[in-house]
Amino acid sequence: MTAEATTEKARIGAPSIAGFTEEGEQLVPSKVDRHHSHGVQVMASRAERLTSHDVADFALPTGREEEWRFTPVRELANLLSDAPSDGDVLNVAVEAPEAFVQRTLRAGEAPRGATLVPADRAAVVASANADEALFIQVPANAELDEPVRVVLTGKGAGRRSNSHVVVEALENSRAVVILEHDGSADHNGNVEVFVREGAQLTVVSVQLWEDDGKHLAQHDAEVAKDAVYKHIAVTLGGKIVRLNSNVRFAGEGAEAELLGLYFADAGQHLEHRSFVDHNVANCTSNVLYKGALQGKGAHTVWVGDVLIQKQAEGTDSYEKNQNLVLTDGCRADSVPNLEIETGLIEGAGHASATGRFDDEHLFYLMARGIPEDVARRLVVRGFLNEIIQKIKVPALEERLTEAVERELAAGDN
Amino acid sequence: MSTLEIKDLHVSIETEQGTKEILKGVSLTIRTGETHAIMGPNGSGKSTLASTIAGHPRYTVTSGSITLDGEDVLEMSVDERARAGVFLAMQYPVEVPGVTMTNFLRTAKTAIDGQAPALRTWTKDVKSAMEQLRINADFAQRNVNEGFSGGEKKRVEILQLELFKPKFAVLDETDSGLDVDALKVVSEGVNRAHAQGNMGTLLITHYTRILRYIKPDFVHVFVDGQVVEEGGPELADRLEEEGYDRYVKGAGSAVAAPAAAQA
Numbered sequence: 001m002t003a004e005a006t007t008e009k010a011r012i013g014a015p016s017i018a019g020f021t022e023e024g025e026q027l028v029p030s031k032v033d034r035h036h037s038h039g040v041q042v043m044a045s046r047a048e049r050l051t052s053h054d055v056a057d058f059a060l061p062t063g064r065e066e067e068w069r070f071t072p073v074r075e076l077a078n079l080l081s082d083a084p085s086d087g088d089v090l091n092v093a094v095e096a097p098e099a100f101v102q103r104t105l106r107a108g109e110a111p112r113g114a115t116l117v118p119a120d121r122a123a124v125v126a127s128a129n130a131d132e133a134l135f136i137q138v139p140a141n142a143e144l145d146e147p148v149r150v151v152l153t154g155k156g157a158g159r160r161s162n163s164h165v166v167v168e169a170l171e172n173s174r175a176v177v178i179l180e181h182d183g184s185a186d187h188n189g190n191v192e193v194f195v196r197e198g199a200q201l202t203v204v205s206v207q208l209w210e211d212d213g214k215h216l217a218q219h220d221a222e223v224a225k226d227a228v229y230k231h232i233a234v235t236l237g238g239k240i241v242r243l244n245s246n247v248r249f250a251g252e253g254a255e256a257e258l259l260g261l262y263f264a265d266a267g268q269h270l271e272h273r274s275f276v277d278h279n280v281a282n283c284t285s286n287v288l289y290k291g292a293l294q295g296k297g298a299h300t301v302w303v304g305d306v307l308i309q310k311q312a313e314g315t316d317s318y319e320k321n322q323n324l325v326l327t328d329g330c331r332a333d334s335v336p337n338l339e340i341e342t343g344l345i346e347g348a349g350h351a352s353a354t355g356r357f358d359d360e361h362l363f364y365l366m367a368r369g370i371p372e373d374v375a376r377r378l379v380v381r382g383f384l385n386e387i388i389q390k391i392k393v394p395a396l397e398e399r400l401t402e403a404v405e406r407e408l409a410a411g412d413n
Numbered sequence: 414m415s416t417l418e419i420k421d422l423h424v425s426i427e428t429e430q431g432t433k434e435i436l437k438g439v440s441l442t443i444r445t446g447e448t449h450a451i452m453g454p455n456g457s458g459k460s461t462l463a464s465t466i467a468g469h470p471r472y473t474v475t476s477g478s479i480t481l482d483g484e485d486v487l488e489m490s491v492d493e494r495a496r497a498g499v500f501l502a503m504q505y506p507v508e509v510p511g512v513t514m515t516n517f518l519r520t521a522k523t524a525i526d527g528q529a530p531a532l533r534t535w536t537k538d539v540k541s542a543m544e545q546l547r548i549n550a551d552f553a554q555r556n557v558n559e560g561f562s563g564g565e566k567k568r569v570e571i572l573q574l575e576l577f578k579p580k581f582a583v584l585d586e587t588d589s590g591l592d593v594d595a596l597k598v599v600s601e602g603v604n605r606a607h608a609q610g611n612m613g614t615l616l617i618t619h620y621t622r623i624l625r626y627i628k629p630d631f632v633h634v635f636v637d638g639q640v641v642e643e644g645g646p647e648l649a650d651r652l653e654e655e656g657y658d659r660y661v662k663g664a665g666s667a668v669a670a671p672a673a674a675q676a
Binding site for chain 1: 467468469470490491492494495496500501503506507509510511512513516517520521524525556557573577
């Protein structure tokens with residue numbers, strides 16, 4: 001039978017909601033019992049999470065910390081150490097108009113470091129050990145027909161790679177930047193994004209690592225007044241991938257959309273975390289991550305934080321995670337966290353649903369004449385297509401659709 | 414003219430208490446143009462018969478045969494049976510995540526016919542069939558059965574029956590959970606499909622009320638995995654008055670279906 005657990009919290013509208021004062025729910029200090037932590041950090045406000053450029057501020061995680069509790073940290077020792085890259089471990093190929101690629105940025109060279117302040121051990125050692133950051137700057141008013149494409153190819157499993165990429169879309173520009181990860185490495189990669197006033201920028205991060213690739217990442221964006229930012233994480237390959245996609249605002253009327261698609265096979269750990277910090281009034285955000293799982297030990301994690309700060313009146317936000325479990329032996333963790341410090345908002349909602357594609361679904365489709373392999377493809381393709389079609393780069397959409405089909409075919413063996 | 418022939422069918426399922434025989438020798442022959450009603454109390458094995466014909470993996474055929482124009486249906490996989498012309502309108506249609514009705518209907522039609530339907534006529538056919546069954550147009554863009562009410566799911570089953578044009582339709586308690594209006598709409602759909610003249614129908618029901626709208630040629634009373642009485646439409650009338658009590662007592666079954674109270 002279908003084992004579908006669906007929780008959908010009502011969207012929170014105007015202030016006249018029971019339990020909400022005009023100041024909001026005051027979740028932050030009052031709801032947290034700090035005396036009963038049992039060694040595990042209690043889920044405090046996201047606003048209180050430590051961020052720092054200083055490696056010394058972050059101890060090595062044990063796996064008991066709130067932000068690491070789902071992650072197999074024991075397999076990440078190489079990635080979490082304060083160590084330089086192993087020589088030429090990463091090949092970076094950039095396809096972009098020449099004028100877009102600026103000199104590399106060293107630590108402290110503006111705008112590097114202005115938006116991305118590391119929020120965990122992985123991110124801090126990545127940036128500290130990435131001497132030079134690739135800097136892509138989309139000129140003001142530029143409108144690009146072709147996407148900027150950066151292909152990062154790992155040249156050896158277990159070899160340490162640190163990188164920091166800065167993308168800046170100047171005023172009123174429109175562009176799509178695709179970061180493609182393939183090959184294999186222990187890759188620690190940060191991405192820092194500035195979407196300046198009135199600009200529209202889409203960043204697509206595609207993880208097509210080999211089976212032994214590991215990848216930790218923090219992608220931070222700051223979205224200025226009336227700007228539109230879309231971040232799409234597509235994770236199909238790699239043994240362990242953990243990608244944090246964070247956004248905050250620098251002016252009113254800005255929009256952010258954080259999207260994700262992942263497909264975990266046997267033995268893969270694919271973790272996505274998103275954080276929307278509504279620190280400015282009258283901004284909009286939408287978060288949607290969709291994942292499929294198949295095979296023994298396939299593990300996915302989604303943790304979605306949304307913080308609507310006291311001053312962020314007029315916020316409209318929504319976040320949702322949906323998972324489709326295709327076989328036994330998989331695990332999908334899904335944690336939406338919504339903190340609201342003001343009741344004067346347009347809307348705020350979150351939802352999480354994990355459904356199974358099981359024998360009854362299969363029987364239903366087959367009883368309509370549809371062969372088994374077609375039935376599986378139909379379901380998974382339909383489910384994941386909602387994200388793929390938002391990329392709006394036909395060539396990439398096609399490649400990803402094919403990659404998803406390959407994942408499915410691999411599961412049939 | 415096609416024939417679906419069920420001969421001395423024995424079917425069992427695996428339960429926590431071990432193997433349990435549900436069907437204990439069922440024989441039934443349905444020909445194109447005929448409507449057979451199978452009636453019986455809860456637990457008598459009616460739905461088992463329906464699911465077994467469609468090939469649900471839960472049911473194991475221990476002996477007997479099912480043939481369609483001489484072809485061994487039991488040798489066919491579930492999808493092969495559907496492509497051979499067997500359609501099961503399910504009692505509990507499942508919600509299929511990620512697949513829109515439009516996509517599902519076209520994919521199934523293509524599989525059954527062996528070629529994609531001509532787009533223009535197909536779209537028109539779907540639209541008009543939906544209208545006749547009073548299915549909201551926006552259902553086409555929704556995922557299969559997702560969030561549909563019980564009655565809506567049943568209408569969607571009959572929509573498929575009309576579009577896929579099977580040789581034999583097995584309707585597994587299609588009437589359960591329908592109010593009178595919905596029952597009428599659904600019955601009209603079945604009658605339209607039947608009126609095309611190329612379909613035989615096996616109508617499984619607990620109640621007689623659907624037989625006011627769909628006229629059976631034959632009525633078979635099912636108790637404890639066997640057909641205990643057969644007759645024409647008049648048998649249904651008698652069941653309406655008397656219920657299943659005398660059969661249940663006669664079969665010595667522990668199934669205490671208070672049919673009279675439910676009729």
